[in-house]
Amino acid sequence: MEEQDKILNDVTQGEYKYGFVTAIETDIIEKGLNEDVIRLISAIKEEPEFMLNFRLEAFRKWQKMKMPNWAYLKIPPIDLQEISYYAAPKKKVQYESLDEVDPELIETFNKLGIPLEEQKQLAGVAVDAVIDSVSVKTTFKETLAEKGVIFCSFSEAVREHPGLVKKYLGMSVPVADNYFAALNSAVFSDGSFCYIPKGVRCPMELSTYFRINSANTGQFERTLIVADDDSYVSYLEGCTAPMRDENQLHAAVVEIIAMDRAEVKYSTVQNWYPGDKNGKGGIYNFVTKRGVCKGVSSKISWTQVETGSAITWKYPSCILMGDNSVGEFNSVAVTNNRQQADTGSKMIHIGKNTKSTIISKGISAGKSDNSYRGLVKIMPNAKNSRNFSQCDSLLLNNTCGAHTFPYIEVGNKSSVVEHEATTSKIGEDQIFYCNQRGIDTETAIGMIVNGYAKEVLNKLPMEFAVEAQKLLQISLEGSVG
Amino acid sequence: MLSIKNLYVSVEGMEILKGINLEVKPGEVHAIMGPNGSGKSTLANVLAGKEEYEITSGEVIYENEDLLDKSPEDRAKEGIFLSFQYPVEIPGVPMVNFLKTAVNEHRKYNGLKELTAGEFLKLMREKMDMVDMHPNLTNRSVNEGFSGGEKKKNEIFQMALLEPKLAILDETDSGLDIDALKTVAHGVNALRSPERSAIVVTHYQRLLDYIVPDFVHILYKGKIVKTAGKELALELEEKGYDWIKSENL
Numbered sequence: 257m258e259e260q261d262k263i264l265n266d267v268t269q270g271e272y273k274y275g276f277v278t279a280i281e282t283d284i285i286e287k288g289l290n291e292d293v294i295r296l297i298s299a300i301k302e303e304p305e306f307m308l309n310f311r312l313e314a315f316r317k318w319q320k321m322k323m324p325n326w327a328y329l330k331i332p333p334i335d336l337q338e339i340s341y342y343a344a345p346k347k348k349v350q351y352e353s354l355d356e357v358d359p360e361l362i363e364t365f366n367k368l369g370i371p372l373e374e375q376k377q378l379a380g381v382a383v384d385a386v387i388d389s390v391s392v393k394t395t396f397k398e399t400l401a402e403k404g405v406i407f408c409s410f411s412e413a414v415r416e417h418p419g420l421v422k423k424y425l426g427m428s429v430p431v432a433d434n435y436f437a438a439l440n441s442a443v444f445s446d447g448s449f450c451y452i453p454k455g456v457r458c459p460m461e462l463s464t465y466f467r468i469n470s471a472n473t474g475q476f477e478r479t480l481i482v483a484d485d486d487s488y489v490s491y492l493e494g495c496t497a498p499m500r501d502e503n504q505l506h507a508a509v510v511e512i513i514a515m516d517r518a519e520v521k522y523s524t525v526q527n528w529y530p531g532d533k534n535g536k537g538g539i540y541n542f543v544t545k546r547g548v549c550k551g552v553s554s555k556i557s558w559t560q561v562e563t564g565s566a567i568t569w570k571y572p573s574c575i576l577m578g579d580n581s582v583g584e585f586n587s588v589a590v591t592n593n594r595q596q597a598d599t600g601s602k603m604i605h606i607g608k609n610t611k612s613t614i615i616s617k618g619i620s621a622g623k624s625d626n627s628y629r630g631l632v633k634i635m636p637n638a639k640n641s642r643n644f645s646q647c648d649s650l651l652l653n654n655t656c657g658a659h660t661f662p663y664i665e666v667g668n669k670s671s672v673v674e675h676e677a678t679t680s681k682i683g684e685d686q687i688f689y690c691n692q693r694g695i696d697t698e699t700a701i702g703m704i705v706n707g708y709a710k711e712v713l714n715k716l717p718m719e720f721a722v723e724a725q726k727l728l729q730i731s732l733e734g735s736v737g
Numbered sequence: 738m739l740s741i742k743n744l745y746v747s748v749e750g751m752e753i754l755k756g757i758n759l760e761v762k763p764g765e766v767h768a769i770m771g772p773n774g775s776g777k778s779t780l781a782n783v784l785a786g787k788e789e790y791e792i793t794s795g796e797v798i799y800e801n802e803d804l805l806d807k808s809p810e811d812r813a814k815e816g817i818f819l820s821f822q823y824p825v826e827i828p829g830v831p832m833v834n835f836l837k838t839a840v841n842e843h844r845k846y847n848g849l850k851e852l853t854a855g856e857f858l859k860l861m862r863e864k865m866d867m868v869d870m871h872p873n874l875t876n877r878s879v880n881e882g883f884s885g886g887e888k889k890k891n892e893i894f895q896m897a898l899l900e901p902k903l904a905i906l907d908e909t910d911s912g913l914d915i916d917a918l919k920t921v922a923h924g925v926n927a928l929r930s931p932e933r934s935a936i937v938v939t940h941y942q943r944l945l946d947y948i949v950p951d952f953v954h955i956l957y958k959g960k961i962v963k964t965a966g967k968e969l970a971l972e973l974e975e976k977g978y979d980w981i982k983s984e985n986l
Contacts, residue, residue, distance in 0.1 A: 684788070689825040689879075691809035692785050692818075693839035693895065694846070703838070707829025707878065 288337045291315060294442055297342045303414055306422050310431065314441030317432035324435055327569055327598035328627040328659055334505055334540065341443045341476075399459060405489075406451040407462055410478050413449030420451055424482050428511035428546040428575070436507040436569075437544040440476045444509070447478035452487035452518070461717055463492040477508040483518035485551060490521040492720060506565075507542045516551030516578065521559070523716050525724050527731075528564035533622075535594025538566025545572035549581035549607075557584035558601065559715045561724045563731040566595055571629065573602035576610035576638070583612040586712040588724075590705075590731050591624030591656070600630035600647075600661075605638035605671070614645040617709045620656035621732055627659040632675075636667040643672075649679040650708050652701075652732065702729030738763050738934050739784075739804075739903060744795035746776075746783055753779045755959035756795070761903070764931040768945055768970060769938045771956035772978040777938045778822055780956070781907040784936075785819040786812050799903070814846035816902030820892040820909045827879035832891075835879050836861065840898055864897040868924040885912040893924035900928065904935045910944035922947030942974040957981050 286293075294315050298308040323331075400407055406417060413421050431441045452458050483489055493510075506528070512520050522545075531538025541564075547556035558572035574583025585601035603612035612632065620626040632643045649658030660677050682704055690700035706713065706725050713721050739761040746754040753776045761767055771777050783790050784797065786809030797804040804812060827835065840860070841851040852860065865872060868890050880888050889909055896904055906925065910918055925935065925948050937948055945953070945967065953969040954961045962985050963969065973980070 683825065685825045686827050688787055688809060689821065689827070690835075690839075692813050692821075693835070693899070694810050694813040694842040695835075695838055696808075696810045696842075699838065699842075703830050703835070704827055707827060710829045 314431035318438035404453040410447040436542040444476040444478040458489040479510040485516040510545040512547035514554035519555040524560040531566040540567040541565040543570040552578040553580040555582040562589040568597040579607040588709040593622040595624040602631040605634040605641040618649040621652035625657040629661040631663040641671040740798040745793040768950035818901030820906040822907040824888040832875040886917040942970040
């Protein structure tokens, strides 16, 4: 952890040392939030009227809302008038080659096993014209186009496919769903849009890494994924490299819509800057993620590995409308030092024979607090529905906390809901046993924690899983003493 | 190989070992016997480097170096192996991964090339036969759901893989039926060589029928009160621990 902080500090300090804070200021609109600002954002982005109306409706509703305070989090006051709500993509520091990049950052990349080309992109090395990633992107786009899959930035989608955006935007997360979602709806700058046509099995995992212009999506990111009848897509969000962002507040919205027999797998690895050992700095991450299984026999699964951010407030959820639809939530959330996480899932059963599974593995270290909060709601008409929830907490010392807040509402007699929960402390005996076989403590903790989280890690796509495993270990370095 | 000089050890302010002296030469097998609470397991754990013990005085020299200065993992990689009285379960960590990591940590430390997955599996199969381990066990998580006997066999199996110079068996015989006892003893005897030594901690003489010691020490109230050849174990069996207790009132 300390090492990672140091790397992050070095990297950011490095930026200022060389004075890379020029030229971009002109593209930032004035701080503050009011209706004019929203009109301005929409105008800069040359949006059609329905988008402006969407934003204005959200803003008007948001003005009447209050910041939620029910989570088990201590949230310092956030002055939303002190934020500038539009910034054109910033130029990152550009290096000529990896040799110029801080060697410690490279070391972290290597520890994570990030491929060289990706390292260059992450560190901001100029990618020259013959480099693979460009052609990879091109081939990638061509392959997707052949299948009719649309995968582009949100702004591009609004320009090129306004009909689709208009039809599905706000279907999972209505404009006034909650305080942060409403704020996002009013001011979001960009994000991703993905549409899988009927009967298409997306031939590759869609990752934001491949999306052109993904460099700076800003603090209010919006993602909309629509899987039409009989389609399938696996979507990867995020990146395991340490991400430093000077925007402290992040309020993203992800919406998924699955039509008849469609399946969407959404995987996240989140490793944003968690703040320093004393809880100074770090990202406040307030995310609304929701999928609607609109069609019969559709399926949406959320898999997340959360190790970053100072504050995490996040409940990826499924609304199981279609009969026989399936929702899944698999989560590993790690908190260390002064991090706070209040995360979990909501499964709302509306259709008949709907099934949901929640597997949540919390890992707490340092002086952190890690809470699971979940709602399983079975509506009266959702006959023969089933839910299984398992919430495990692993404590690494005596100064951290783990909490579980499960809410269960069952509206009929033919449904079955099961909830299991365990709390355990990592054993000094387990560590000593590993030590005695020649395995040092850091490696031992990595092994034990990965063993504990295995059930969830196994659900991640292969290449993500390997990085996530290493990330768990790095996040907990120096946490047991 | 190992030289313990005037070792005093406390746990939470209570003195457990009160001046232990012990010399183990290469190739020797030493049995340490004694009633419950005499400090046998403490001695085994101190040698392996468990943290909760406070060494108040004395020294332990292993292969001409101060052992007490070293971390538990370095002691392990320099050839000290502890067969645990209560092997620990590590849920979700497959035996195979655990053992491969352990073997390769040893190899790295000793300047050897790390084994590939294929090479390791071959080695593992060889050693598994030696202690009659069921092949399914290595696919399970470390000690999770193992029976008492399986756990003890698993310790000996790990010992066979790591080929220690000094093996410390902490009541490896407790809870074993006679067949398992023989298997365990066979595993230990197979490792005996002029270079390797062992310290066998046990309550009963029974194990020593199969692992024949060169010396038997009786530990009582934190001190070694008697040392002799293997016949001492038989004498103890016959007279019981009361004999020792009455002599050391």
